[in-house]
Amino acid sequence: MEEFIEKDGKKLRYGYTTGSCAAAAAKAAAWMLLTGKRKDTISLVTPKGIPLSLQVEDIRMEEDFVSCAIRKDSGDDPDVTNGTLVYARVSRRGTPEITIDGGFGVGRVTKKGLDQPVGNAAINSVPRKMIRENLEEVLSLTDADCGLDVLISIPDGERLAKQTFNPRLGIVGGISVLGTTGIVEPMSEKALVDTIRVELNQRRAGGGDYVLLTPGNYGCDFIRAGLNLRPEWAVQTSNFIGQSLDICRELGFRGALLVGHIGKLVKVGGGMMNTHSKYGDCRMEILAAHAGKAGLPPEKIGEILDCVACDDALRILQEAGCREKALDSLNERILFHLHHRAGENLELGTILFSKEYGLLAQSANALNLIEKITKGKDL
Numbered sequence: 001m002e003e004f005i006e007k008d009g010k011k012l013r014y015g016y017t018t019g020s021c022a023a024a025a026a027k028a029a030a031w032m033l034l035t036g037k038r039k040d041t042i043s044l045v046t047p048k049g050i051p052l053s054l055q056v057e058d059i060r061m062e063e064d065f066v067s068c069a070i071r072k073d074s075g076d077d078p079d080v081t082n083g084t085l086v087y088a089r090v091s092r093r094g095t096p097e098i099t100i101d102g103g104f105g106v107g108r109v110t111k112k113g114l115d116q117p118v119g120n121a122a123i124n125s126v127p128r129k130m131i132r133e134n135l136e137e138v139l140s141l142t143d144a145d146c147g148l149d150v151l152i153s154i155p156d157g158e159r160l161a162k163q164t165f166n167p168r169l170g171i172v173g174g175i176s177v178l179g180t181t182g183i184v185e186p187m188s189e190k191a192l193v194d195t196i197r198v199e200l201n202q203r204r205a206g207g208g209d210y211v212l213l214t215p216g217n218y219g220c221d222f223i224r225a226g227l228n229l230r231p232e233w234a235v236q237t238s239n240f241i242g243q244s245l246d247i248c249r250e251l252g253f254r255g256a257l258l259v260g261h262i263g264k265l266v267k268v269g270g271g272m273m274n275t276h277s278k279y280g281d282c283r284m285e286i287l288a289a290h291a292g293k294a295g296l297p298p299e300k301i302g303e304i305l306d307c308v309a310c311d312d313a314l315r316i317l318q319e320a321g322c323r324e325k326a327l328d329s330l331n332e333r334i335l336f337h338l339h340h341r342a343g344e345n346l347e348l349g350t351i352l353f354s355k356e357y358g359l360l361a362q363s364a365n366a367l368n369l370i371e372k373i374t375k376g377k378d379l
Contacts (some may be wrong), residue, residue, distance in 0.1 A: 105157025
């Protein structure tokens with residue numbers, strides 16, 4: 001695919017989704033089934049309006065079905081599915097309808113709150129619509145008087161799923177067939193936020209009123225080792241603290257506990273709701289401000305400003321005897337900015353930690369929120 005976008009001064013190539021692969025493979029297989037003619041390339045227009053002309057691979061033409069594959073191309077935003085073959089097996093049916101199901105390597109939904117109901121193949125609604133519309137086009141062009149059964153399979157799907165969020169989401173046996181635009185936009189933050197939304201929506205659909213949030217793997221490790229809780233209960237927000245709170249409020253959660261490494265959450269204390277380094281690095285300046293408020297002498301504040309890592313700054317605070325006071329002040333400010341973003345109707349709590357010093361500070365309601373989050377769960 002030779003469509004490009006410019007980001008941060010770089011020319012980056014678009015890719016196409018597993019949904020586009022499935023639709024293209026199904027369209028090619030249907031054409032070959034209904035015409036009896038081999039087709040080595042297939043064209044379709046994605047929901048984004050970008051046309052695709054794709055190479056058809058591993059064609060198998062039989063009297064009662066045709067199977068073929070399209071190779072996934074993630075462009076300049078490669079993910080675990082890049083290069084994977086997505087197969088469609090299309091056969092005639094007597095009644096004038098199109099059925100779509102998933103075969104080997106396509107996940108099966110086992111929990112509520114996802115795009116598809118429990119029991120369905122994890123082929124999302126937009127890819128299903130793309131498959132249906134492209135097959136209706138083929139039926140019309142060939143004047144065929146039949147329906148079609150479509151089976152989508154991804155031979156590498158079961159293996160690849162272990163590297164995705166699917167096991168946590170309750171999608172078993174393979175990967176999902178995804179895509180809202182049919183196109184993979186390189187370096188898209190939207191895909192990450194969409195993943196957070198899916199997880200939060202699932203927790204809400206499962207009856208959860210309170211949710212555990214953490215930016216990433218450090219937080220999950222501390223949740224397990226420091227809080228003696230199961231890390232899979234947490235939704236990972238990555239750098240998108242503010243947008244995660246927006247989604248919590250939108251979905252009607254009553255409260256959230258944010259557990260995070262000080263290196264991330266100190267930025268929230270400065271009002272940064274996206275903690276990615278490209279938006280700034282104010283960690284030492286914020287720590288220095290709270291250190292000064294806690295009574296640290298000016299020369300020591302200067303040492304904190306020269307620190308590279310938060311643990312180095314914590315060591316200075318520890319030696320001066322004002323670590324607890326400074327971090328309590330910081331934690332109050334973190335909560336202030338979280339409430340400013342989420343509003344007062346969402347009960348919010350925080351727990352700060354570092355890998356070297358462990359638990360550093362927590363809001364007064366942190367333990368109460370843990371009780372609410374774990375209520376009814378098997379500890």
